[in-house]
Amino acid sequence: MSVIKSSDFFVRTVTDTTVTKTDKVLLVDATAAPRTITLPLASSVPGTKVEIKKIDSSANQANINVTGGDLINGSVQKILKYQFSSIILESLGGTAWGIVGSPLATTALSGTVYMNQTGFNKFVGTTPGEGGNWYSTIAAANPTSGDRILVVNGYTLSATETWAFNEVTMMFIPGQWLTFTTAITRLLYITGSTNRIYDMRIRGNISATITNGVEVSGTDNHLYGLAIEAANAGLTIINAVHLPGSRNVAIGNRYVISGAITNKSNSSLGTDSITNISGEIRAGSVLGAVYN
Numbered sequence: 354m355s356v357i358k359s360s361d362f363f364v365r366t367v368t369d370t371t372v373t374k375t376d377k378v379l380l381v382d383a384t385a386a387p388r389t390i391t392l393p394l395a396s397s398v399p400g401t402k403v404e405i406k407k408i409d410s411s412a413n414q415a416n417i418n419v420t421g422g423d424l425i426n427g428s429v430q431k432i433l434k435y436q437f438s439s440i441i442l443e444s445l446g447g448t449a450w451g452i453v454g455s456p457l458a459t460t461a462l463s464g465t466v467y468m469n470q471t472g473f474n475k476f477v478g479t480t481p482g483e484g485g486n487w488y489s490t491i492a493a494a495n496p497t498s499g500d501r502i503l504v505v506n507g508y509t510l511s512a513t514e515t516w517a518f519n520e521v522t523m524m525f526i527p528g529q530w531l532t533f534t535t536a537i538t539r540l541l542y543i544t545g546s547t548n549r550i551y552d553m554r555i556r557g558n559i560s561a562t563i564t565n566g567v568e569v570s571g572t573d574n575h576l577y578g579l580a581i582e583a584a585n586a587g588l589t590i591i592n593a594v595h596l597p598g599s600r601n602v603a604i605g606n607r608y609v610i611s612g613a614i615t616n617k618s619n620s621s622l623g624t625d626s627i628t629n630i631s632g633e634i635r636a637g638s639v640l641g642a643v644y645n
């Protein structure tokens with residue numbers, strides 16, 4: 354018969370403290386001042402796993418520091434900045450602590466978005482650094498096969514934004530936008546294979562001609578729920594979707610622009626590729642449509 358002990362659920366509310374072997378969850382209150390949570394030597398507590406969560410809404414940080422020459426995924430410190438930001442750490446023995454999860458909270462475009470990280474191993478946002486594998490841009494995240502990336506805040510697309518990674522799943526938090534400010538050939542160009550991209554939104558306000566809104570020249574890529582919104586009447590998109598690759602799918606995509614779209618899709622659709630944006634293009638319409 355298994356016995357559930359109280360130590361299996363040991364939760365402490367703390368200010369400054371050192372993690373012990375029996376700790377399961379530390380709730381850090383930094384209301385009065387910045388706090389320091391010190392990890393013991395990883396070699397002294399092999400296998401110990403602890404979640405550290407900042408529970409107050411102040412601007413004070415909760416700093417998580419190592420002891421001796423230990424590192425947390427290669428760093429000597431991790432910082433929790435926002436209310437309910439948290440990180441789950443595990444002693445890997447030797448001199449290493451590993452990040453095994455990072456349920457997160459981050460300031461969004463409006464208000465605060467709270468999102469559990471379950472299933473994601475990398476995060477892209479405008480304020481990288483708090484609890485987890487955070488990166489300022491998708492390129493900086495260096496997507497590799499098997500990554501599941503959550504994009505929390507958007508950023509400005511560079512000229513000819515090209516994503517050449519393979520077997521990556523990427524999800525954008527609803528309401529977040531990637532923006533473009535210069536005339537580019539494509540708003541999005543995917544050359545990799547077997548990628549899955551969900552709920553991406555692109556917004557801009559320029560007078561220019563864009564050849565392809567989205568171009569996918571790789572193989573077996575799926576793009577669902579793309580929205581492109583542009584306010585400038587001088588913007589023209591020649592081909593809303595261009596899929597010259599093979600077995601690519603672009604479904605449920607919406608374009609709301611004040612200018613013009615010449616073609617819903619390019620005539621050179623690749624082998625076994627599918628695009629469906631019928632009824633979802635509103636060229637010359639009033640900006641500000643609500644996407645459901």
